[in-house]
Amino acid sequence: MRWYSRLAAVLCGVWLGILPAEAQAPVNNGANNGKLAIVGGYLIDGNEGTPIQNSVVLVEGDRVVHVGTVADTPIPGDTKVISAEGYTIMPGLHDAHVHLMIVGHGVYSEWFVKYDSRMREIMPISARHLLMAGVTSARDLGAPLEDIMWLKKEIESGRLVGPRLFVSGPFLQKTSSDDQKFFRWLIDGPADARAKTRRLIDAGVDLIKVTQSDRLSREELRAIREEAGRAGLHIAAHGYTHEELRAAIEDLGARTIEHVNARPHPFYPEESVRLMGDHGVYAVPTSIVSLAYDATEAFPERLDDQRLKRDLPPEVYQ
Template identity: 40%
Template sequence: MNKLTVTLLALLLPFIIQAENIKALVGGVLIDGFKDQPIQNSVVIIEGERIKAVGAMGDVEIPAGAEVISTEGMTVLPGLWDMHVHLQINGHADYKHWHSTYPPRFEKEIMPASAHQLLMAGVTSARDLGAPLETIIKVRDAINKGEIPGPTMYVSGPFIQKAPYPGTELYRWGVDGASDARAKVKKLADAGVDVIKLIDQDQMTEAELMAVVDEAHKHDLPVVAHAHRPKEILLGLKAGVDNFEHTGLSTAPEYPPEVIAGLRERAAQMNIGPLFWTPTVEGLFNYDYVKNNTEKFDNSSWHLDMPEDIIDDIKQSITHPERLPYFQITSKRKPTLKRKIQQLRDAGVVLMIGTDSGIPLKFHSQSTWNELDIWVREMGISPMEAIRGASYWPSVMMKVDHEVGTITEGKYADIIAVKGDVLRYINLLQNVDMVIKHGERVK
């Protein structure tokens, strides 16, 4: 090789590397997360980790040397968020057995497997709401550094409540007085959590509850709270909770008037941002189907990276799904869900996709698309609204909408693609064909 050749290569190498680091997704129907109508024959240019350009064919120039990836016949949309997952569990039906047996295997085996399954299902960002503090921080950081595969993770660490249930002290912290409540929140904040998780706030003193929320907000941490009972909701509203979870343990046909009035009043205060709600309805809604169609458990997607002995243990625990105490009241709650969802929407609350993924019978590889499907097919929510509830709104809630949540120039390239028309058949999301996270194609 002569000097001239070496000189030319040295000059051209930066351009060659740049071209190799550019991808062009070409031809698909694009849901960008902002527009009400998709872009036909779309082009998305990805340079490195970020989106360089977005538009229609003929309007966006494809750089010479770019890797062209055809998305013809596909729907292209932002990577999904799941706003309520538990990486420490994966469908096992016996919590007592699970948490007395597997904590030593959470960090290296179970949590990484759960995270990888979420990513392969098209979930590029997720919020873990309840796990041992040191373990979940280590797993979050390993994922976010690219050391193990998974969605970008946002974590709460242990729940904050009045008193942990027996045997759950590893991932539930009790509080005894306002000063202790502040100390527990500060400990979580100092450890680097992204959000504070609060449950059973109706069992706390008002001083304890106010201390939790105030201390969290002092550390610029949003507060997520359970909403199983009307008093939980009303107290949460009074304290300034940012985001409620679930649609209630009650079999009452609807939320009482005082709750709806409180929600309307809070939702109208747009100067402090939207009031968010993660209803997590699919687990309840699908239970009757799952218990009568156990062949669903033969879908081996939830086996990914999971050790065989744990797979066998999970299978054993769900041999008789119809007998699980966890779900026995579900048939009475199920008919109330659509009405409650409509009440929340009418009150002006912003709904987000979350699943409680990992609870009995609910696998990280399947729960997110099931939630979207139930929203659209049973709750009467439009596919576009559901998708925004799984992309744009979560990014707003977590204050990272300048980085992710839509397919927009300058943001991280978190993008999925699915063969077919997702706006007509939302359940196509059960088979995500392509997953790109931070510009890297991982599926």
């Protein structure tokens, strides 16, 4: 997958989130030439290699060009050096399914009524939290188009802090409650499906997100598929039931199926599993839907996180 191969080049997300300000300060200031050395940390390479103590990671632009130790790696004089002593360095994580507009809230009918006008206040906070957790790349699979494109550009320009975003913009689907139509675009016929997919593409999205594939007609699904294919974009789709999954794979041509094994539909028939395998479709389990919700219901005090209290507006935190 073309979009994923670019993600693999990104390294060192976790240290960015955990290093205090004084540890992030350059030891020596080279020219602003994209050369960086991360020195002295405990390196876990993510490929089952032996961890390296007193490591050196040399970066040029967006590529890691050398990994070694302090003892065997000379650092060019025009390189900025960051001390990672006492910290762990590891590859940046990729989250394949996020919604930066939600901040973990589980009751959509309450959340969007209160905060639909505050997306540009809330979404940057979510993006920063992701990066501070070591996530350096993420797919945002459902958000208001103008707001998510704004955030993506702000992060890419360096004006805001966050992971590299691959965004779909609004869902394409058949029905929605009124309070969520600002990020769920309803499809009414093949021509409308084609036009709305084209509008997303023209806005600069990285992929297309579809839900309710079992409610959309075959002609509507194929119109979305054709437009996305012309633009070279892959499609992500929900697959809560076998019929929704079948329509998403066979008619829509979805490349990833979202919420696999997430509650309230944790199990699939063997036919569903075989269908995904036969078509080479990737499963995105979004395990957090099952794990975090259940854990929070059992132990709500886990929400009493002082970092959340510090970063979120008081009424949002409450």
